Amino acid sequence: MDLKRSPRSLRRARSRDGLTRFAVFAAPGLLVYLALVLVPIGITTAYSFTNKNPFNPPTHWVGLDNLTSLVSDDEFRKALWNTIIITGIVTIVTNAGGLAIAMLLDRRGWLYNMLRSVFFVPVVLSAVVVSVIWQTILVDDGLLNSKLRQLGMSDPPGWLSNPDLALYTVSWVIAWQGIGFCVVIYLAGLQGIPQELHEAAAIDGCGPMMRFRHVTWPMLAPAVTINTVMSLIGGFKAYDQVQVLTNGGPGPGTTSTLAFQVVQTAFNGNHVGYASAMAVVMLVLVAAVSVIALGLLQKREVSS
Amino acid sequence: MTRNPRLLSTVALAGALLLAGCTAGSTDTSTSKGGKATLTFLTFETPNLDAKYWDAAIARASAKVPGVTVKKLVSPSADRTGYAKQLDSTGQFPDIMIGLNPAGFAEAGKLAEWSDEDLENYIDPRANTYDGKVYQLPYATQATFVYYNKNDFAKAGIDTPPRTYKELLDASAKLKAKGINPFVVGGGGKDSWADMFPLICTVATDVYKETPDWLAQRRAGKVKFTDPAFVAAAQKVADLAEKGYIDRAGLSRSYADTEQAFRDGKGAMYPMGSWFSASADAKKPSFETGVFAWPTDHGSPALPGVTGGGMTVSSKASDVDLAKKWAKAFMEDEKNLNAAVKADALIIAIKGYTPPDNMGPVYEETVAAYRRAQSADGVVNSFSQETGDGSLPPGLADKAAAGVQKLLSGGMTASEFGAYMDSQWTKATR
Numbered sequence: 001m002d003l004k005r006s007p008r009s010l011r012r013a014r015s016r017d018g019l020t021r022f023a024v025f026a027a028p029g030l031l032v033y034l035a036l037v038l039v040p041i042g043i044t045t046a047y048s049f050t051n052k053n054p055f056n057p058p059t060h061w062v063g064l065d066n067l068t069s070l071v072s073d074d075e076f077r078k079a080l081w082n083t084i085i086i087t088g089i090v091t092i093v094t095n096a097g098g099l100a101i102a103m104l105l106d107r108r109g110w111l112y113n114m115l116r117s118v119f120f121v122p123v124v125l126s127a128v129v130v131s132v133i134w135q136t137i138l139v140d141d142g143l144l145n146s147k148l149r150q151l152g153m154s155d156p157p158g159w160l161s162n163p164d165l166a167l168y169t170v171s172w173v174i175a176w177q178g179i180g181f182c183v184v185i186y187l188a189g190l191q192g193i194p195q196e197l198h199e200a201a202a203i204d205g206c207g208p209m210m211r212f213r214h215v216t217w218p219m220l221a222p223a224v225t226i227n228t229v230m231s232l233i234g235g236f237k238a239y240d241q242v243q244v245l246t247n248g249g250p251g252p253g254t255t256s257t258l259a260f261q262v263v264q265t266a267f268n269g270n271h272v273g274y275a276s277a278m279a280v281v282m283l284v285l286v287a288a289v290s291v292i293a294l295g296l297l298q299k300r301e302v303s304s
Numbered sequence: 305m306t307r308n309p310r311l312l313s314t315v316a317l318a319g320a321l322l323l324a325g326c327t328a329g330s331t332d333t334s335t336s337k338g339g340k341a342t343l344t345f346l347t348f349e350t351p352n353l354d355a356k357y358w359d360a361a362i363a364r365a366s367a368k369v370p371g372v373t374v375k376k377l378v379s380p381s382a383d384r385t386g387y388a389k390q391l392d393s394t395g396q397f398p399d400i401m402i403g404l405n406p407a408g409f410a411e412a413g414k415l416a417e418w419s420d421e422d423l424e425n426y427i428d429p430r431a432n433t434y435d436g437k438v439y440q441l442p443y444a445t446q447a448t449f450v451y452y453n454k455n456d457f458a459k460a461g462i463d464t465p466p467r468t469y470k471e472l473l474d475a476s477a478k479l480k481a482k483g484i485n486p487f488v489v490g491g492g493g494k495d496s497w498a499d500m501f502p503l504i505c506t507v508a509t510d511v512y513k514e515t516p517d518w519l520a521q522r523r524a525g526k527v528k529f530t531d532p533a534f535v536a537a538a539q540k541v542a543d544l545a546e547k548g549y550i551d552r553a554g555l556s557r558s559y560a561d562t563e564q565a566f567r568d569g570k571g572a573m574y575p576m577g578s579w580f581s582a583s584a585d586a587k588k589p590s591f592e593t594g595v596f597a598w599p600t601d602h603g604s605p606a607l608p609g610v611t612g613g614g615m616t617v618s619s620k621a622s623d624v625d626l627a628k629k630w631a632k633a634f635m636e637d638e639k640n641l642n643a644a645v646k647a648d649a650l651i652i653a654i655k656g657y658t659p660p661d662n663m664g665p666v667y668e669e670t671v672a673a674y675r676r677a678q679s680a681d682g683v684v685n686s687f688s689q690e691t692g693d694g695s696l697p698p699g700l701a702d703k704a705a706a707g708v709q710k711l712l713s714g715g716m717t718a719s720e721f722g723a724y725m726d727s728q729w730t731k732a733t734r
Contacts, residue, residue: 056408139492161555161713246493247494248706249491249706250496250556252707253718267393269731270390272393
């Protein structure tokens with residue numbers, strides 16, 4: 001050991017060692033992240049300023065033309081609006097439904113343990129599998145409408161064929177699959193609330209509603225933050241269910257989402273540059289909404 | 305234990321680079337060495353063309369071309385062209401593809417050209433040319449017919465298949481009056497393309513009959529989708545839906561479910577590609593199936609048909625000549641052709657080929673109807689299925705299918721559909 005080294009140089013050496021260790025363990029992950037996330041984002045951003053069409057070279061720099069075209073593109077605006085509706089429905093349904101189910105399951109016993117697993121199963125399944133299952137239920141002559149006809153409804157709704165309904169049907173399927181995730185997070189939150197707080201509130205005369213409002217709800221603030229932000233991100237990324245259930249229809253863009261529009265424009269229309277501009281807008285929107293939601297909800301965590 | 309952070313760093317860095325390299329760059333699965341090659345072959349599976357069919361056909365072709373190992377790729381849906389584009393965008397463009405729409409790929413130089421010598425066995429070698437060059441082996445013809453339930457027709461008192469459009473409307477009215485849904489049309493879920501068949505037929509009878517090169521003229525800006533002829537064709541489809549002759553439940557049915565709906569007797573007529581005849585023969589429905597061509601107003605034939613559908617080879621395949629040799633071996637092998645005819649009811653367009661003797665009655669009736677139209681010079685292009693110079697711009701067929709959904713649901717008039725198609729054309733070709 002070098003006894004002549006000053007405390008400052010020792011600190012530097014330790015810091016260097018720490019950085020090296022960090023690099024050793026983090027480098028593989030960081031490099032994969034760089035290769036599979038950051039580099040594609042960089043390439044997509046670069047494409048968004050071009051008219052790239054792999055079937056119609058050469059590619060030219062078009063500056064902000066793609067972005068300005070998006071503003072007046074009816075299909076893109078429709079897809080954006082659809083995405084907002086889906087995101088809103090998914091966020092509300094998964095959070096409200098997830099919290100309700102979590103409160104029902106926040107009990108001891110094998111039955112409740114089993115039910116927790118049951119509610120989590122859809123989360124583990126592929127969105128395509130879930131969509132195919134729901135498709136068999138929701139087609140006009142599917143299980144649901146057959147049951148409704150048996151119950152006396154002569155003309156049951158076209159859940160996937162009615163342009164006025166299809167978007168809400170798709171939203172429901174996405175929300176149904178996401179509820180299990182919220183249930184697990186809310187359950188963890190509920191089980192983290194000290195029993196003493198409930199007992200103290202009960203001694204002070206609080207009924208179940210008051211206890212929920214003044215104890216459970218504030219204490220669940222971190223779980224609400226996670227679930228809301230994750231649901232928002234999930235809603236904005238909706239693609240698989242749209243592809244399988246409706247292919248963006250029935251009718252032009254009826255259920256088309258931003259992600260669906262990006263894929264269609266890039267791989268069906270071959271307008272890779274224009275689709276990249278859509279993807280960049282989508283990325284900025286998701287990031288902005290997530291950051292804002294996270295900021296607002298975390299403030300609530302502190303205040304509660 | 306000694307720690308060597310530098311060594312660890314180097315190992316980790318190398319590992320990470322290797323991992324990143326594997327994921328981003330390991331796309332070229334084709335190899336060629338000393339007359340031996342591993343080639344990727346993009347196929348698609350349907351209820352008719354299942355995995356067993358493809359595996360057997362690949363094995364037969366490989367037996368004829370020594371040195372080739374074929375790695376089968378399967379398109380996740382029937383849209384193999386869309387999947388090929390995705391593979392191309394990630395540097396994984398297959399070496400050999402079947403049933404691909406060459407539009408876009410051909411013009412971009414991604415496909416190898418077939419020479420006159422390659423095409424000498426084909427009946428209509430120049431069926432699909434791009435700037436005078438052929439990129440797809442035109443090995444078979446498929447056409448769109450109306451398949452019908454003979455029992456339902458008998459119940460409704462319809463003695464013969466309709467020969468004019470008015471007779472088709474009369475037959476539809478009689479069926480509806482008997483409580484039988486006249487037409488089964490699909491187009492739900494990922495299979496929105498399946499709603500196109502009535503429009504394919506009406507465009508054939510009302511537009512292409514009169515102007516066979518209509519799409520080429522559209523490309524040249526001489527005609528528009530808002531022109532009276534095209535709007536009239538769309539109006540016929542809208543009217544059928546409006547009168548309740550087309551079952552709107554089809555808008556939620558996948559292609560496979562639509563076929564099943566016809567089999568289950570949920571409608572008397574099923575406008576569909578000639579490939580349905582294979583299915584009708586192989587797994588006979590509980591009723592007798594008949595076939596007729598969608599009639600024109602005056603009864604002269606205008607049958608929508610397309611010849612092509614064969615192999616395309618990537619111009620960047622590791623061994624283009626060997627890939628072409630294998631593709632031709634696959635395409636021209638008699639057993640493969642027999643299997644394709646049996647499985648998909650193809651009308652083979654290769655010289656000297658005759659279908660197996662034991663083909664079913666629906667196929668025989670389909671081929672006879674095709675030959676009748678052919679001999680009367682009544683085979684025209686098949687709207688949205690065309691390939692070659694006079695085809696729709698990339699992506700427009702999907703847009704048309706989405707528009708037809710709205711046309712069928714009553715959310716769009718025929719004129720609006722024409723305007724929609726014109727605006728989509730402008731977008732697709734900008």
